[in-house]
Amino acid sequence: MNDPGLAALLSGPTCLALGTGNATMTHRGLPVSWGMVTLAFVLAAALWALARTPAKGIESQGVSLGRLPLIGPGIRRLTATPWVLISLRMFLVALFLLVITAGLFGTPIPERNLATMLTWNLWWAGLVFSVLLLGTAWCAVCPWDALAHWLVRRRLWRRAEPNNSLNLRVPRPLRSVWPALWLFIGLTWLELGVGITTSPYATALVALLMVVLATVSLALFERKAFCRYFCPVGRTVGFYSQLSLVELRPIEAEICAHCRTLDCYYGNAQIEPCPTWLVMGRLTQNSYCISCGNCTQSCPHDNIAWRFRSPAAEAVVGARPRWDEAWFMLILLALTIFHGLTMMPFWEPAMRALARVIGDSGRLLWSFSAGLAACIACTSLLYWGAARWAHRWTGSTMPFRRFFATFAFTALPLAFAYHLAHNLNHLARESSGLGAVLRDPLGVHAQPLSLAEKHLHHLDTWIPLDVLWALQTGLMALGFVIALQIIRHRGRSALGEAGQPAWRLAPLILFACAVTAFNLWLLMQPMVMRF
Amino acid sequence: MAHHVLGRPAYSLNEDSNTPPSMQVETQIGDYFVTYMVFPAFPRPGAPGRINLYATRLDDGRPFHGEVTFKVRDDSWFGGREEILGVQSPDDNVYRQGFVFTDAGDYVITAEFESEGEPYVIDFPLRIGDPAPIGPIGLAVGTIVAVLLGVNLAQRRRLLTAKIRKARDEARP
Numbered sequence: 001m002n003d004p005g006l007a008a009l010l011s012g013p014t015c016l017a018l019g020t021g022n023a024t025m026t027h028r029g030l031p032v033s034w035g036m037v038t039l040a041f042v043l044a045a046a047l048w049a050l051a052r053t054p055a056k057g058i059e060s061q062g063v064s065l066g067r068l069p070l071i072g073p074g075i076r077r078l079t080a081t082p083w084v085l086i087s088l089r090m091f092l093v094a095l096f097l098l099v100i101t102a103g104l105f106g107t108p109i110p111e112r113n114l115a116t117m118l119t120w121n122l123w124w125a126g127l128v129f130s131v132l133l134l135g136t137a138w139c140a141v142c143p144w145d146a147l148a149h150w151l152v153r154r155r156l157w158r159r160a161e162p163n164n165s166l167n168l169r170v171p172r173p174l175r176s177v178w179p180a181l182w183l184f185i186g187l188t189w190l191e192l193g194v195g196i197t198t199s200p201y202a203t204a205l206v207a208l209l210m211v212v213l214a215t216v217s218l219a220l221f222e223r224k225a226f227c228r229y230f231c232p233v234g235r236t237v238g239f240y241s242q243l244s245l246v247e248l249r250p251i252e253a254e255i256c257a258h259c260r261t262l263d264c265y266y267g268n269a270q271i272e273p274c275p276t277w278l279v280m281g282r283l284t285q286n287s288y289c290i291s292c293g294n295c296t297q298s299c300p301h302d303n304i305a306w307r308f309r310s311p312a313a314e315a316v317v318g319a320r321p322r323w324d325e326a327w328f329m330l331i332l333l334a335l336t337i338f339h340g341l342t343m344m345p346f347w348e349p350a351m352r353a354l355a356r357v358i359g360d361s362g363r364l365l366w367s368f369s370a371g372l373a374a375c376i377a378c379t380s381l382l383y384w385g386a387a388r389w390a391h392r393w394t395g396s397t398m399p400f401r402r403f404f405a406t407f408a409f410t411a412l413p414l415a416f417a418y419h420l421a422h423n424l425n426h427l428a429r430e431s432s433g434l435g436a437v438l439r440d441p442l443g444v445h446a447q448p449l450s451l452a453e454k455h456l457h458h459l460d461t462w463i464p465l466d467v468l469w470a471l472q473t474g475l476m477a478l479g480f481v482i483a484l485q486i487i488r489h490r491g492r493s494a495l496g497e498a499g500q501p502a503w504r505l506a507p508l509i510l511f512a513c514a515v516t517a518f519n520l521w522l523l524m525q526p527m528v529m530r531f
Numbered sequence: 532m533a534h535h536v537l538g539r540p541a542y543s544l545n546e547d548s549n550t551p552p553s554m555q556v557e558t559q560i561g562d563y564f565v566t567y568m569v570f571p572a573f574p575r576p577g578a579p580g581r582i583n584l585y586a587t588r589l590d591d592g593r594p595f596h597g598e599v600t601f602k603v604r605d606d607s608w609f610g611g612r613e614e615i616l617g618v619q620s621p622d623d624n625v626y627r628q629g630f631v632f633t634d635a636g637d638y639v640i641t642a643e644f645e646s647e648g649e650p651y652v653i654d655f656p657l658r659i660g661d662p663a664p665i666g667p668i669g670l671a672v673g674t675i676v677a678v679l680l681g682v683n684l685a686q687r688r689r690l691l692t693a694k695i696r697k698a699r700d701e702a703r704p
Contacts (some may be wrong), residue, residue: 020570045569104664104667104668105661105664108540108542108543108658109572118557140540151675151679152679152682162686164679164682164683164686165682166682166685166686194539198537198539198541199540201664204667204669208668209671210669210673211675212674212675213677214680215675215679216674219678219679219682220678220682291686303553352564352589355559360559360560361558361560361561362559362560362653363539363558364559388648447544447552448542448543448544448572449544450544451543452683457608463692493620
């Protein structure tokens with residue numbers, strides 16, 4: 001190799017892997033030393049947890065922003081007015097329509113088109129960070145729902161009577177998170193299998209499809225059934241938001257306890273009812289709250305506000321186990337792992353080899369689907385085995401189905417931590433060039449990036465690599481610690497109050513260790529760039 | 532390049548040479564890995580363009596040496612007529628097929644060859660000019676309008692039924 005430019009590409013933090021006839025640019029993974037230190041911490045924490053008796057749980061009251069001195073009243077006024085949310089919705093709807101226009105009419109070069117850059121490199125990668133910091137706030141300003149609401153209700157925000165909907169009840173089999181889960185698997189299939197992330201046109205089509213689904217659902221069913229049961233993004237945001245730093249809750253629990261009007265649930269003459277059938281006074285988990293602000297605006301006592309809390313409080317204590325939700329969390333974990341796997345340099349050769357065995361051709365979608373199914377099956381079986389083993393060892397009187405659902409919360413911090421760490425890589429290394437795309441959203445007469453330009457783009461990270469790695473390892477360690485807390489706290493109810501030793505929960509702790517170790521290994525591998 | 536997906540077009544620019552930007556699609560079929568390139572990446576109506584096709588065996592990387600037939604058809608729901616663009620032999624392991632399209636639109640290029648008695652048929656996308664993608668917008672707007680109209684009619688009927696029932700109840704002694 002005599003080309004010094006190519007030599008630099010092969011040795012830098014972003015490198016060029018030469019495969020079977022293809023050149024693939026990859027990001028350097030987490031250094032082995034960082035991975036090993038994190039793994040040592042994980043093992044030490046696991047041993048500590050095994051040696052202790054199960055925890056009693058954590059009591060987290062949180063800090064209500066509405067009660068803070070000086071800024072509290074201002075925050076309450078801001079959340080009680082609809083105009084902040086309306087302004088944000090209008091801005092995001094305008095941006096969303098621009099994305100659709102760019103996708104349909106702009107250049108097909110993904111790195112030069114606003115549709116792909118904004119949707120996949122910024123929004124899709126950054127959404128999980130918004131969940132950590134702002135809970136389900138994205139749902140409050142979601143352009144799919146805003147457009148559907150404006151089209152069906154024909155009101156900017158006030159309650160519409162009649163509400164221009166057939167107000168049908170959602171059929172009973174669909175009243176769970178299964179529809180959202182299947183749609184999420186479908187979205188993953190489109191994203192990674194069909195490759196819509198590299199096609200502005202396909203990105204615009206999916207955006208249009210989501211608006212159609214949200215509008216049809218709002219026109220047919222009562223309240224916002226799409227947000228509650230069908231939206232794959234909303235449900236993912238909802239489940240992850242069990243681990244967010246904020247929540248929308250009553251300021252004084254007593255006021256809600258004595259409330260007779262339940263305006264948060266029924267709405268009032270001006271404000272729509274809760275779109276997802278929640279009563280604020282009884283709310284214990286974020287999963288179905290879409291932060292729409294109806295309750296803050298309709299509460300006659302001005303008693304609802306955002307509050308800070310421990311990210312572990314809800315998944316460890318507050319959230320109640322349900323069979324369908326348990327599967328959602330487990331498959332969410334499987335899909336985050338799968339995302340990582342498909343971006344490994346070995347993924348494509350593996351798919352080609354599988355395609356030759358099963359006689360697959362073209363885009364190798366059968367091979368991809370088999371890989372996706374195998375990842376979901378392996379993760380689920382691993383958890384099922386751990387839960388079954390722990391159920392026997394603890395001699396729990398809890399039915400296995402309930403035991404399975406109770407400890408499935410363990411999957412949530414493991415998935416969230418890896419998702420954040422993985423997406424940090426995307427955000428830090430692939431979001432440069434967004435300014436150029438915002439100046440020319442349709443990429444009129446734009447040329448594709450040359451190899452050198454791509455390399456320069458990816459060198460242009462907005463945080464130093466050491467900081468990136470520190471954040472990634474910190475997130476992985478935090479995810480594992482929360483998973484341990486969940487096992488220890490929920491284990492107390494499984495083991496009974498007699499105080500059996502925690503080592504009986506070892507299979508579940510082993511499951512958390514195995515998943516964290518595997519995810520760390522994935523982070524340590526070079527990652528193939530999106531485009 | 533990068534997170535490339537088999538069968539999806541990828542665009543690249545070789546700034547060290549005078550070649551225009553190209554569009555490239557890679558795919559795997561049977562025993563062959565096929566690469567299809569279009570020059571320029573965004574051909575215009577009336578302007579000449581070229582397709583380069585490479586087919587190599589997956590097991591040992593040997594290039595295919597037979598003839599390849601290139602065909603073209605409209606990529607629309609009702610545009611089924613197929614035309615033969617040409618039959619090409621390899622030139623330095625590359626099959627080159629020139630083209631000139633008079634109309635803008637989305638087309639499908641089909642490359643056909645036979646190896647060891649097995650027929651191979653591969654479809655690749657080719658966009659000429661900037662065809663207006665009215666279809667998806669029309670479909671989305673049409674669906675939404677149809678549903679909203681249907682719901683509106685159903686609501687009117689409900690209201691009317693309720694009024695009639697109320698009037699009957701009031702008229703009853």
